[in-house]
Amino acid sequence: MNEVSMKQMKRIVSCLIAALLLVCCAAALAQEILYTATVTKDMTIRQTKSTSGKKLGSVEANEIIHVIEYGKEWTKVVKDDVTGYLLTKNVTNLAVAAGYDDEAAAQFVAVAEKAATIRSEKSKSAQKLQEYAAGDQVCILELGKNWHRVVKNGVEGYVLSSLIVNVEPARDDVVLPQDFEQRVAFEHVYTAKADVNLSIRKEKNPNSRLLGTVYENEEVAVMMTDGEWAYVRKDGETGYVRADHLRYYKRLDPYGPLVPGTVVYPYAARAIEDVEILHSETGVLLRVAPAGSVIPVSALAEDMSVTLPYDRITGRIAATGSIEMEPCVAWDEAQPGDLLAVFATYYDPQQRTQTQVGRLHNIMQGVTRLDGVVFPAGTKFSFNEYCAPYTKGNGYQEGPIINYTSSDKLGYGGGICQVSTTLYNAILQIPIHVSLHYVHSSYGISYAPLDFDAAVGAGNIDLRLENTLPYDVRFALEADGGVLTVCVYRAE
Numbered sequence: 074m075n076e077v078s079m080k081q082m083k084r085i086v087s088c089l090i091a092a093l094l095l096v097c098c099a100a101a102l103a104q105e106i107l108y109t110a111t112v113t114k115d116m117t118i119r120q121t122k123s124t125s126g127k128k129l130g131s132v133e134a135n136e137i138i139h140v141i142e143y144g145k146e147w148t149k150v151v152k153d154d155v156t157g158y159l160l161t162k163n164v165t166n167l168a169v170a171a172g173y174d175d176e177a178a179a180q181f182v183a184v185a186e187k188a189a190t191i192r193s194e195k196s197k198s199a200q201k202l203q204e205y206a207a208g209d210q211v212c213i214l215e216l217g218k219n220w221h222r223v224v225k226n227g228v229e230g231y232v233l234s235s236l237i238v239n240v241e242p243a244r245d246d247v248v249l250p251q252d253f254e255q256r257v258a259f260e261h262v263y264t265a266k267a268d269v270n271l272s273i274r275k276e277k278n279p280n281s282r283l284l285g286t287v288y289e290n291e292e293v294a295v296m297m298t299d300g301e302w303a304y305v306r307k308d309g310e311t312g313y314v315r316a317d318h319l320r321y322y323k324r325l326d327p328y329g330p331l332v333p334g335t336v337v338y339p340y341a342a343r344a345i346e347d348v349e350i351l352h353s354e355t356g357v358l359l360r361v362a363p364a365g366s367v368i369p370v371s372a373l374a375e376d377m378s379v380t381l382p383y384d385r386i387t388g389r390i391a392a393t394g395s396i397e398m399e400p401c402v403a404w405d406e407a408q409p410g411d412l413l414a415v416f417a418t419y420y421d422p423q424q425r426t427q428t429q430v431g432r433l434h435n436i437m438q439g440v441t442r443l444d445g446v447v448f449p450a451g452t453k454f455s456f457n458e459y460c461a462p463y464t465k466g467n468g469y470q471e472g473p474i475i476n477y478t479s480s481d482k483l484g485y486g487g488g489i490c491q492v493s494t495t496l497y498n499a500i501l502q503i504p505i506h507v508s509l510h511y512v513h514s515s516y517g518i519s520y521a522p523l524d525f526d527a528a529v530g531a532g533n534i535d536l537r538l539e540n541t542l543p544y545d546v547r548f549a550l551e552a553d554g555g556v557l558t559v560c561v562y563r564a565e
Contacts, residue, residue: 108140118157173227179212191230273312338369363554416499422555431470432488439492456536497527509537
């Protein structure tokens with residue numbers, strides 16, 4: 074072969090290589106992978122868009138596949154150099170193969186309250202593209218009343234708006250529409266019981282869609298209450314019930330929100346001389362608190378008076394130098410010796426009958442046994458361990474009791490429950506866990522707010538606490554002239 078022939082041959086070979094490269098590039102372009110996905114079950118790859126088409130290969134359930142073309146009925150895939158078709162209804166978890174920044178494209182971000190399916194259209198029967206697990210972040214492209222347009226892994230679709238909560242703008246230049254109903258993820262904060270059958274409604278409206286029923290005496294999970302409505306969860310449904318028919322709240326986290334109805338008193342006022350307690354509205358004299366008694370104070374008024382609790386009405390006393398104020402300190406700021414909480418209840422200071430004498434004697438038994446008790450951090454407290462049994466042999470006298478099972482209205486220890494009730498209401502103001510608590514009845518007792526009494530007695534009828542604070546606390550109790558007071562201090 075001469076030199077010219079060699080050059081021609083090289084030129085021909087170069088052209089063939091270039092042509093081959095073009096063919097390969099074209100093939101590569103033709104096989105461009107748009108998405109990755111998985112399949113919901115074992116499937117056959119068909120040569121044509123037909124279940125009777127020639128079998129080219131197979132994929133196993135949950136196996137990752139490469140999608141070339143995604144269609145409404147058939148999806149074109151490539152696997153092991155084989156290109157064919159799978160039924161789209163079994164293809165899920167689509168993701169853009171090249172990667173995608175969902176948050177950069179989102180107008181809003183939110184949270185899936187429960188498992189939610191992303192559909193190709195605004196229909197529960199539309200093709201399933203992706204799925205959110207409960208708690209997943211949701212990137213929203215467009216808000217809708219019934220469906221939000223979302224993007225996940227670069228794939229756009231639609232999700233039911235009722236399953237999405239905590240919607241917030243994704244950027245500072247985006248504003249949440251005013252007419253958009255903000256929903257928050259349910260957090261179990263309290264348990265409570267219904268005193269009648271309660272309808273769970275989708276919205277704070279008695280005519281909105283019914284989601285379920287909380288039956289009388291049934292316990293339900295509660296997140297929050299605004300006084301009129303409470304946000305609850307039952308059987309996986311979250312909605313609103315009338316708050317005025319929920320009772321006996323218990324908080325799960327002692328550091329969480331206070332039990333609804335708890336009153337926090339910012340001051341303890343010690344009377345340095347006898348002070349008159351007046352009805353805050355009528356000015357009628359309710360009683361005289363003797364010098365030395367300690368009264369929790371609700372607030373200071375401009376007329377130099379203070380408001381205070383008195384049974385189930387509000388009283389006031391003149392703040393003219395006849396009292397000394399001790400402020401309560403927040404638990405996380407308190408130093409040793411600081412007052413954390415105070416509560417008082419009232420009783421008849423006149424001992425006219427033997428029954429009244431016995432009741433006051435029993436109150437003083439509880440005061441004497443609990444005054445000065447140090448409750449160490451991380452330990453448990455039982456009222457009955459200090460005060461029971463409520464018998465003559467243990468120092469108690471007969472006093473009036475609440476008894477719905479017999480006609481006997483007197484019992485040894487009658488009156489001791491006023492001590493446990495007063496302690497309970499002081500404890501509710503600080504992060505100490507109440508692990509066991511009973512009320513006397515649905516009618517309550519006159520000296521404490523409804524549902525805020527704490528019964529103690531034989532057996533398991535007890536007030537039990539766990540000190541979940543990071544330090545020891547000390548109880549200080551006194552009963553003087555008809556005022557029973559419990560103060561809780563950070564122990565020195």
